[in-house]
Amino acid sequence: MTTPWSPTDFSAKVIEYYHAHGRKHLPWQGTQDPYKIWLSEIMLQQTQVTTVIPYFERFIESFPTVTDLAQATDDQVMQHWSGLGYYSRARNLHKAAQIIETEFSGVFPQDPETIETLPGIGRSTAGAIASFAFGQPTAILDGNVKRVLARSYAIEGWPGNGKVLKALWQRAETNTPQQETAAYNQAMMDLGAIVCTRSKPDCPDCPLSKHCLAYNSNSIEQYPGKKPKKARPSKSVYWLINIRQEKVLLHKRPPSGIWGGLWALPEVQQKEMSPDQIQQLDPFVHKFSHYDLQVQPLLLSSNADKALVEKNSHPSIMEPAQADWFSLNQLNEIGLPTPVSKLLVKLLEDS
DNA sequence: AACTCGTGGGG
DNA sequence: TCCCCAAGAGT
Numbered sequence: 001m002t003t004p005w006s007p008t009d010f011s012a013k014v015i016e017y018y019h020a021h022g023r024k025h026l027p028w029q030g031t032q033d034p035y036k037i038w039l040s041e042i043m044l045q046q047t048q049v050t051t052v053i054p055y056f057e058r059f060i061e062s063f064p065t066v067t068d069l070a071q072a073t074d075d076q077v078m079q080h081w082s083g084l085g086y087y088s089r090a091r092n093l094h095k096a097a098q099i100i101e102t103e104f105s106g107v108f109p110q111d112p113e114t115i116e117t118l119p120g121i122g123r124s125t126a127g128a129i130a131s132f133a134f135g136q137p138t139a140i141l142d143g144n145v146k147r148v149l150a151r152s153y154a155i156e157g158w159p160g161n162g163k164v165l166k167a168l169w170q171r172a173e174t175n176t177p178q179q180e181t182a183a184y185n186q187a188m189m190d191l192g193a194i195v196c197t198r199s200k201p202d203c204p205d206c207p208l209s210k211h212c213l214a215y216n217s218n219s220i221e222q223y224p225g226k227k228p229k230k231a232r233p234s235k236s237v238y239w240l241i242n243i244r245q246e247k248v249l250l251h252k253r254p255p256s257g258i259w260g261g262l263w264a265l266p267e268v269q270q271k272e273m274s275p276d277q278i279q280q281l282d283p284f285v286h287k288f289s290h291y292d293l294q295v296q297p298l299l300l301s302s303n304a305d306k307a308l309v310e311k312n313s314h315p316s317i318m319e320p321a322q323a324d325w326f327s328l329n330q331l332n333e334i335g336l337p338t339p340v341s342k343l344l345v346k347l348l349e350d351s
Numbered sequence: 352a353a354c355t356c357g358t359g360g361g362g
Numbered sequence: 363t364c365c366c367c368a369a370g371a372g373t
Contacts, residue, residue, distance in 0.1 A: 040369080041369065042369095042370095043369090044368090044369035044370095045368090045369065045370045045371075046356090046357085046358095046367085046368055046369085046370060046371095047357090047358080047359090047368065047369080048358095048359075048360065048367095048368050048369090049368090049369075050359095050360080051358075051359065051360085051368090052369085083357090083358075084357080084358075085356080085357025085358045085359090086356055086357055086358085086370090086371090087356080087357080088355095088356065088371080088372075089356095089370090089371085092371085092372090119371090119372090120370095120371065120372085121371085122370060122371045122372085123370095123371095124369080124370065124371090125369085125370070125371080128369070140369080141370095142368090142369040142370075143367080143368060143369070143370085144368090144369065145369090160352095160353090161352090162352065189369055192369090193368095193369085198366085198367075198368090199361085199362065199366095200362090226366085227366085227367085229365085229366090256355095256373095257355090257356085258355085258356070258357085259356095259357085260356085286357095287358090288356085288357065288358085289356080289357070289358080289366095289367080290354085290355070290356075290357095337357085338357075338358065338359095
């Protein structure tokens with residue numbers, strides 16, 4: 001019977017791993033600038049490191065400080081997030097930058113409770129910023145830490161479950177050391193990303209294997225518990241492609257809902273145009289994590305009734321979407337959903 | 352508590 | 363190809 005790690009021995013092993021093998025040269029490391037650390041933490045939410053790196057570099061180049069970000073337009077910010085997904089992150093980031101400017105005189109708050117009041121920053125992200133930027137002894141609990149803790153202490157159940165999450169936070173708080181917290185937090189994520197991976201973990205080389213309850217009971221695969229799977233629904237829509245004088249008509253999507261704040265092709269559920277006014281392009285399926293979107297792109301001929309298009313493009317009369325015409329160059333200055341961007345690029349290549 | 356919110360990597 | 367899920371947060 002294996003005895004579990006004591007919190008002090010656990011954190012000592014983890015910190016030792018940081019000095020020997022931890023990641024220290026990612027683009028947002030080697031600085032204590034809270035703005036850069038904050039930006040990286042937001043981009044890294046549910047997004048892999050290799051995906052984030054080029055977005056982070058471009059973003060910092062265009063908006064080097066929180067003041068630059070606060071003063072940027074919505075479209076500028078969304079353009080820099082285009083393709084990264086979870087666009088509420090970008091809208092909340094922009095809002096938070098303006099709050100920091102107006103309510104905190106441009107100075108990033110240091111205590112975790114205040115940091116967590118900013119939009120888009122939850123408990124774990126607040127803990128990460130407070131420890132990395134300000135050296136505070138705050139705990140984090142991202143996917144990596146959840147996996148390492150669930151295995152080390154054989155914490156059963158899916159982390160999305162409230163009780164399981166509470167148990168994981170309890171263990172995270174207990175094990176987070178008061179000293180060298182930043183090194184500990186970074187190393188926990190490094191262990192999860194490099195050694196304690198979700199498939200084929202490298203237990204023989206893990207500094208925590210000696211007292212890892214899952215490893216020593218040969219039940220690594222049971223931890224963390226898996227998310228219950230559900231059927232993915234499917235939606236069908238038409239996208240209207242209306243090109244006049246080298247410009248394409250786009251609509252700005254409302255702030256809430258899918259692709260909020262991005263410019264997309266006008267979308268309708270049914271087509272009410274006569275067949276001679278439209279050309280059906282190749283249909284395709286865009287797969288989200290929670291549903292499939294079946295898209296039938298419709299290329300409108302130049303004599304199609306524009307008024308009809310406009311009418312169909314506004315599902316709600318109460319809240320008409322913002323619409324505008326964009327030239328090819330202007331498409332680089334706004335946020336576009338990935339499938340819209342791909343479709344337009346393909347269309348322009350063919351013509 | 353359960354659901355929503357993107358996209359891409361890797362098995 | 364299909365499926366899981368990533369440095370989670372908001373509602």
